[in-house]
Each structure stands twice: as C-alpha cells, then as structure tokens.
Amino acid sequence: MASEDVVGKSTGESAVTTIVNLAEEAKLARENVKAPQYAIGSVLRSLIAGGVAGGVSRTAVAPLERLKILLQVQNPHNIKYNGTMQGLKYIWRTEGFTGLFKGNGTNCARIVPNSAVKFFSYERASSGILWLYRQQTGNEDAQLTPVLRLGAGACAGIIAMSATYPMDMVRGRITVQTEKSPYQYSGMFHALRTVFREEGFRALYKGWLPSVIGVIPYVGLNFAVYESLKDWMLQTNPYGVVNNGELSVVTRLACGAAAGTVGQTVAYPLDVIRRRMQMVGWNHAASVITGQGMSKAPLEYSGMIDAFRKTVRNEGFRALYKGLVPNSVKVVPSIAIAFVSYEAVKDILGADMRISD
Template sequence: MSPAARDSTAVLPGAAECPNRSLPGTGLRRLFSLVKYENLVAGLSGGVVSTLVLHPLDLVKIRFAVSDGLDLRPKYNGIFHCMRTVWRQEGLRGLYQGVTPNVWGAGASWGLYFFFYNAIKAYKQEGQQAELSATQHLVSAAQAGALTLFLTNPIWVTKTRLVLQYDAGIDPSKRQYRGMLDALVKIYRHEGVPGLYRGFVPGLLGTSHGALQFMAYEELKREFNKYRSLPSETKLNPLEYITMAAVSKIFAASATYPYQVIRARLQDQHNKYSGVMDVMRRTWRNEGVRGFYKGMVPNVIRVTPACCITFLVYENVSRFLLHK
C-alpha cells in the first residue's frame, strides 16, 4: 500500500473539503462508512456472468498476445482458426482452460471495483453541491483500480499460466499446473511473492483503462440525461445501459491495449523478461508496432459484450438490492 493510503490525512483528493477529515483516521473511517455491500455483490454478479459466457475469447486473446515466434507455441491464422484448433484437439475443456481463476478474478475485480469506486465517489461528493467532474470520475476510477489490482494480481497470474498450457488436454504430462490453487502454490514456492505479482506494474498503468472507461460511461449517462432534460441519476433502460457500456469500453480498450500485451508476456511461463522495458524493447525490435496490438481484435470482441453484460447485471442487481 502506498504511503498516501497509509496516511489518513491524504487518503484521497478533496479531503480538505471537510474540516473533520484532517483528524487522524477520520478520512479512512468516513470512507469505509460510505461502502455498500450491494455494490460489491452487484459487480461480482456481473463479472461472473460475463466471464462464464465469454472465457474462450479471453483464451484466444492471451494466446495471440504472447505469440512472439517461439517454436513451442501453436500457430493460428485467426480467431476462429484458434478456437477451432483448440476445440478439435482438446474439446470444450480446452476452450475453458483457466476459467476458474478467470471467474474468481473477474468476479472479485468487478465487485471490488464497483465497491471502491462508489465509496470513493460518495466520499468526494460529500460537502460538494455540484456533480463530480469528468476528472474526478477519472481519478476515482483510477484509485479504485489500483486498490483492486493489488488484491487480485495473483489470480490474474494463475489465469495466464493456465491458459498458456498448450496441448495439456492432449498430453497430461504437459500440464504444469493442475488448477488454480496448484498454480498459486507452485508459483509462490518457486518464484515467491514477486512471481505472484508479475505484470503488476503494467497492470497498474492499465488502471488508466478502467479510469477512462468509467469516466466515459459516467459522462455518457450524464450527457444523455441532460439531453432528455432529466436528473443525471435517472435510471436508463437496458438497451441504453448496453450502448453506454459498449461505447465506453471500445474507447478505453482502443486507447490502452498495449499494456495488456506487456502484462501477458511478463506473466508467461514460456519466456523470460527482466522487466517492462525489456518486454517493450524486444517486442518493438522483433515485431514492431503490430506486436503491441496482437490479440486486440478478439479482445474487443470479448470485452465489449462482457462489459455490456457486466454493467447491465450490475445496474439491475444494485437497483434491486439498494431499493428492495
């Protein structure tokens, strides 16, 4: 945890807006008093549903993202060729390699993200009559993303390792990890805590993805309600939520995708890099700009409907829990 997070007088920007927040521990206590479990449950529900439906596309995205020319990697001509090859060789189980940590990771990430994000927003809104600005939404989402990543990074490492067990369904001897817990134990035993936090730095930079997405989502909702001359918090219908989520996700994914390639390559068990700069140098030297965008098409195809499902489930579950 950062020094700012440990210092209750510097928990979040805007603390000076309320005099009581300068007292030791007051800021943290006030922040946690604004936390609502409903946001956690709603976000978790959305993340689990979308992940179960779209995991095979996540598998394809990661395999393309790490395709750096090593002979041990299967060669695929495109998204459907990859899915068809995995299905033919390993069946449905092959397409769902790594689904357990993906479900845990996505559920926990979305749940914690909405959990922290709404608490931080409520904290900043206190004592402020005007609505939060786009910049405040951006910063709130980035802070929520950093907290969430710190808690979930080990899960994402295990997911990447399991997804990259090539031909494990054909030849069990090639299965380095038997499952999520086995992967966590072996990574910790052989690589220690640093192994569980591989890719954390680019992941931290990647919180800009969630920040941009949430900023765009909030602004789209606000501008749409303003256009209809309705209060900014007016609930939308399912199609409107899906549209806002899709547009915000495509915008964020297009702007920040390279960090996902860097992160996946750092977490890959088949190649070794000394750090973020080493990944960037070698990718640029061997593959050029295209190397930083490998797997982007299956990623956009996956994350857009995943985001729509997640936000739709979240908005409806949170509405039900908060107003029952």
C-alpha cells in the first residue's frame, strides 16, 4: 500500500514537473516569437525615420546637388555653369524654380531603400566583423577599430549602392536634361523602362565599377571617421564638449561634417567618372562631353581607366573635381537637416534605435 502511495506520489510529481516544464517552454516560445517582431518593428521605425530625414535633407540641398552633376558633365567647349552662384542663377533664369529641383524626386525615391539596406548592412557587417575580431584576439571586450569600421562601412556602401544603382543612374540623366533636350524622360520609371529597352540591362549599371571603388572610401570613411571622432571626444573630452557622458548636437554635427568632408574629397574623382560613364550612349543631355578640336562627337569610354585618361587629357586634372565646391557647401546643411529631421521623426514613431548605433 505504501509502495503504491510512493509510486502515485512520484507519478504526480512527475506530471506536475512535466506541466511546469511545458508551461515554461510555451512561455519561452511566446517570448521568442514576440522578440523578433519587436526587433523588426524597431528596426523598421528607425529606417523609416532615417529615410524621411534623408529625403528632407536631400530636398533642401537639391539645387546644389543638381548643379554639382551639371558641372561634372558639362561640355568644356561650351561652358554654361561657371561656379556655384553663377550656376544657380543660370538655372533659375533658364529653367525657373522647378529647374533647381529637377531629378530630386528620383533622388528621394531611392533614399529609403538605400538607407534601409546601407544601415542594416552596416549593423550586420560590424557585428560579424566584431565577432570575428574577438574570436581572433581572444578578447571578449574588444571593440571595433577605425580600420574595421572602415571595412564594415565599405561592405554596407557596396551592397546599398548596388541595390539602388539603376535609380541613381537614371537620376543623373533626368538631372542633366533640360527643356531644350530633344528627348525627355518623364520620370524615374519611364527612364528605367526606356534605358532598358533602348540600351539594354547593362546600361542601367554604367559607371558601376568606379561607384564600387568610390563607395569604399566614401561610406567607409564616413562611418569610420564619424564614430572614431565620437569615441575620441568621449574619451578625451577636448574643450569640455562632453556633458553627462553625451556629446552635444553641435559636436555631433561637427563630427559628421568632418567625416563627410574627408569621405567626399577622397572619393570625388570616382563620382565624376561615374557620372560621365552614365551619360555614354545618351546624346540628349543638357551638355554632352566632347573631345578636343573640331570634333563635337560625344566621347565614348571603353571603361573606367579610359574615362579617367580622356578626362585628364582633354580637360586637365582639375576636371576630376568639377562640382566639388557646391558638393562641399551642401555637406554641412545636409547633415544638420538630416540629424534634426531624424530625431523629430524618431520621436514621432517611437523608434528606440539611432541610425549611428
């Protein structure tokens, strides 16, 4: 009888234990289901905030962005745009207010996917590189070095640029066309269809190679310089810029401006070559780059090296930095507006992750 009581008690305890275990497993399963949903929602809200901020900041500096591209590709034998202020006044006089924002819709249309892919890729790449670095060094507390941040930023930039390159390519063409162009692209999708139909799929990726090479120093240096400057300031606190363990908005803007200036200066020649290669095969731009002498036939480039060689030979080394001034002028306000817009949208959406994290 006692034996039966022991068996029954043991069986009952076993059943209770099983029920408790099942309950705990169910709870863990529910938590495991909810956690990714919360994480995904948080990432999406942050990326939406970044996309809106990017669109607002790009729109604010759209006139300078368009002038930069026009300076990059204009015919050296028929100079129309001879500086920042003169160029903006010329666009206003010949095309009106809307001419200052031509191509901006296409530019903004690629901001959200580009930002989404770039920052998600940077997060994944930096996490993976940090894990490998800690495994190699055996130091679980190791942090990313500037070189490793450069690598993570380069990976993110290449992936994001490749994913949205066709939109960037047609944006360049829409930006360059004027009311006098014999042929008009009515919008981004019309331009994509037209280029694909008349020039083939490969035409959508003209200038891709210099873009890949250029994005390594540009995006990579942006991340590396920005985050390294922040870390250095937090550790050294020069001029008392750190308050309660945080950098002020002005200090963050200065870090971002420095990062953007370094990145764009190093990568700018490749951006010029990319734009020029994008115009190959399209003779209806506002200004068509031609060779020297009497020949007015548009230049053809067999590749990136050939484009570099012909540009320097026909126009000199300074041609590789055409449009750098308006591009530099727009860096600081673009970063400032993007930062303020992102913070505002982040608060509205309740996003709890910063783009730079």
